[in-house]
Amino acid sequence: MHNQNDKNITIFLIEDDPSQLRSIMSLLEFKGFNIKPFNNAEDFLRLPNISRPSLIISDMRLPDLDGVELHKKLTNQGIDIPIIFISGESSIQQSVDAMKQGAIEFLVKPFDINDLIIAIKKAICIEHKKVKLNILLKHLSPRENEVYGLLIQGLNNTQLMEKINISLPTVKQYKSEVMRKLGVKSLSELINLSN
Amino acid sequence: MNIIIPVIFLTIALIQFGILLNSITFIKIYPNERAIKYWVVSLLSSSIGILGFAYGLISVKNLEKGSLFLTFANIIYFLSPIFLILYSKSIKKINTKINTKIYWIAVILFAIGFELVRKKGTFIDRQIYSAIAFSLAYFLVLLEIKNQKLYQGSKYLRIFSFTTLLEFILIIARISILLSNNFGIVENLNQIPILPLVMLWFVLVVNLWSYIAINGYWTERIASLNTENLIENTKIKALLNEKYKLINSLMTANKTAVSGALSASIAHEINQPLGAVKINSQHLDLLIKNKKEKKLIKSIIEDNDKAAKIISTLKSVFSNNTTYQIIEFDSFIESYKPFLIQAASEKNIFLKIHLDSSVSVKINSDQIQQVISNLFQNSIQALSRIEKKKKVIEIKTFIKNNKLIFLISDNGPGVDPKIKNKIFELYESSKNENIGLGLWLCKYIISLHKGTIKVNKQILKGAEFLIELPISYHA
Numbered sequence: 001m002h003n004q005n006d007k008n009i010t011i012f013l014i015e016d017d018p019s020q021l022r023s024i025m026s027l028l029e030f031k032g033f034n035i036k037p038f039n040n041a042e043d044f045l046r047l048p049n050i051s052r053p054s055l056i057i058s059d060m061r062l063p064d065l066d067g068v069e070l071h072k073k074l075t076n077q078g079i080d081i082p083i084i085f086i087s088g089e090s091s092i093q094q095s096v097d098a099m100k101q102g103a104i105e106f107l108v109k110p111f112d113i114n115d116l117i118i119a120i121k122k123a124i125c126i127e128h129k130k131v132k133l134n135i136l137l138k139h140l141s142p143r144e145n146e147v148y149g150l151l152i153q154g155l156n157n158t159q160l161m162e163k164i165n166i167s168l169p170t171v172k173q174y175k176s177e178v179m180r181k182l183g184v185k186s187l188s189e190l191i192n193l194s195n
Numbered sequence: 196m197n198i199i200i201p202v203i204f205l206t207i208a209l210i211q212f213g214i215l216l217n218s219i220t221f222i223k224i225y226p227n228e229r230a231i232k233y234w235v236v237s238l239l240s241s242s243i244g245i246l247g248f249a250y251g252l253i254s255v256k257n258l259e260k261g262s263l264f265l266t267f268a269n270i271i272y273f274l275s276p277i278f279l280i281l282y283s284k285s286i287k288k289i290n291t292k293i294n295t296k297i298y299w300i301a302v303i304l305f306a307i308g309f310e311l312v313r314k315k316g317t318f319i320d321r322q323i324y325s326a327i328a329f330s331l332a333y334f335l336v337l338l339e340i341k342n343q344k345l346y347q348g349s350k351y352l353r354i355f356s357f358t359t360l361l362e363f364i365l366i367i368a369r370i371s372i373l374l375s376n377n378f379g380i381v382e383n384l385n386q387i388p389i390l391p392l393v394m395l396w397f398v399l400v401v402n403l404w405s406y407i408a409i410n411g412y413w414t415e416r417i418a419s420l421n422t423e424n425l426i427e428n429t430k431i432k433a434l435l436n437e438k439y440k441l442i443n444s445l446m447t448a449n450k451t452a453v454s455g456a457l458s459a460s461i462a463h464e465i466n467q468p469l470g471a472v473k474i475n476s477q478h479l480d481l482l483i484k485n486k487k488e489k490k491l492i493k494s495i496i497e498d499n500d501k502a503a504k505i506i507s508t509l510k511s512v513f514s515n516n517t518t519y520q521i522i523e524f525d526s527f528i529e530s531y532k533p534f535l536i537q538a539a540s541e542k543n544i545f546l547k548i549h550l551d552s553s554v555s556v557k558i559n560s561d562q563i564q565q566v567i568s569n570l571f572q573n574s575i576q577a578l579s580r581i582e583k584k585k586k587v588i589e590i591k592t593f594i595k596n597n598k599l600i601f602l603i604s605d606n607g608p609g610v611d612p613k614i615k616n617k618i619f620e621l622y623e624s625s626k627n628e629n630i631g632l633g634l635w636l637c638k639y640i641i642s643l644h645k646g647t648i649k650v651n652k653q654i655l656k657g658a659e660f661l662i663e664l665p666i667s668y669h670a
Contacts, residue, residue: 017467023474030478061463088463088470109470110503113477 211242237278244272276332577607604659
């Protein structure tokens with residue numbers, strides 16, 4: 001049912017309602033996932049290091065933070081773990097906000113476990129891609145990393161020249177080096193990698 | 196002197212008529228009181244009798260011989276103490292039947308006796324005869340007063356008891372005067388002996404008092420009844436006031452709860468356990484292979500979903516957004532369009548939207564969204580119950596009679612005409628899930644917006660709901 005990749009992923013489940021937490025946990029454990037439960041956001045954020053690959057399933061309304069705030073905090077710390085929101089109430093504005101910030105899914109309680117599983121699979125897929133990318137990015141030099149960052153923002157050669165103050169041949173050289181190290185053949189593939 | 200006598204009789208008769216008029220009111224108020232009827236008859240016969248005396252005394256040729264007219268006046272007058280006996284008997288016993296036969300016999304005997312005395316005896320003989328008959332009648336009244344203990348309790352009945360006793364004494368005194376003197380022959384008014392006549396007037400005046408006393412008694416009863424009514428009325432008013440206050444406080448409690456943070460989390464709090472129940476049920480479903488148990492789990496999940504659906508149809512009630520904003524209605528629907536399209540396409544329903552109002556309305560967006568969502572979900576539900584190749588939901592906005600019209604129709608089974616008028620009632624819409632949840636809430640919300648909602652003749656042959664909202668301004 002699940003491949004090895006699914007099993008070595010950690011699911012951080014953040015939910016303040018104990019019965020909700022227990023039920024999701026026991027179901028996902030039964031499905032073979034590795035679950036780390038939290039009943040508030042601060043406890044989760046206090047973790048010394050957040051192991052990857054992982055994903056977050058979080059309630060939208062937590063006693064200390066709301067889901068969107070949690071997501072913002074993680075992004076600010078440079079942690080790009082896929083996040084699935086579950087909520088006891090379905091405000092359309094809330095779900096729109098959450099999705100805009102890059103949430104994988106927004107499930108309204110009581111939700112169907114199949115929907116949850118589909119969302120988890122989607123998140124796992126993205127997470128693996130991200131982890132792979134992060135490993136590849138480690139091989140890049142600081143300058144190459146900077147170029148990569150600008151490339152995925154969609155900057156062209158001329159803009160790159162102006163931005164980091166280098167000549168066109170150097171730009172082209174950095175670009176081909178980044179693409180080689182990340183194993184992509186075209187710019188579109190490179191941009192795709194980060195999404 | 197000759198004319199003074201009938202005039203005094205006439206005066207007394209008129210006063211009695213006056214009291215009689217007053218007593219008619221009592222019959223109206225106490226239509227079932229036998230005592231009042233007896234009293235009224237007594238008063239009536241007394242006044243007619245006395246009136247008869249007045250006329251009889253003028254018209255008679257020879258007083259010594261009397262006349263048949265005067266005999267009748269005496270008989271009628273004799274009815275008054277007889278009915279006073281009946282009155283005394285029945286005043287404290289409501290609705291007890293009294294055998295009146297013996298009294299009628301007494302009246303007939305009196306009549307025969309009187310006529311005999313008239314034929315054989317003198318004017319004075321007749322006076323003695325009738326005075327004795329009256330004394331007997333009054334004796335019976337007194338006996339009744341004693342038996343019924345009428346002198347206890349009401350002060351007016353006490354006066355009545357006293358005046359009756361006084362009348363009795365006066366009659367006895369009159370008899371003794373009539374018997375102890377020889378008044379001779381009385382042929383005309385001038386020959387009527389003064390003393391017994393004055394005694395008779397005394398009797399009549401005291402008789403008036405007793406009638407007035409009875410009148411007072413009934414007035415008192417009405418007054419106390421009125422007081423009781425007044426107290427009862429005040430009590431009822433107080434109760435109504437309390438009820439009103441209670442409803443009012445419940446309403447305000449509800450309002451503050453709706454707008455308060457507490458109720459905003461109610462939906463959330465209810466969905467927590469519902470969510471856990473659903474996950475656990477589905478988990479259990481994965482663990483169990485037995486068909487019977489699986490069936491049970493399925494129904495648990497279905498009921499759980501139903502509960503969640505009720506919460507979602509009530510969402511706007513739990514919302515703490517109570518503000519009204521002036522919103523361009525078409526763009527409001529437009530912003531909601533992606534969700535509608537997705538929900539429809541999931542069920543293979545073709546959604547047609549024609550927005551042609553371009554006006555602004557003052558609405559609470561959460562509440563109106565709830566209404567649209569409820570109606571839309573009802574259409575989807577109705578369509579998912581039927582087998583049809585092309586399922587359509589149509590949404591339209593337009594202007595008619597300077598009102599914004601929002602129209603949603605489907606080609607589903609439609610609304611049963613039998614329940615058409617009941618679908619907006621809370622009880623009805625919760626009883627029959629086929630008419631869709633939350634229509635009562637839709638109506639409630641639309642009425643808060645000073646609009647109307649009705650189920651209409653169908654365009655697509657299914658259900659059609661039409662909402663009318665007042666326009667704030669044209670774009």
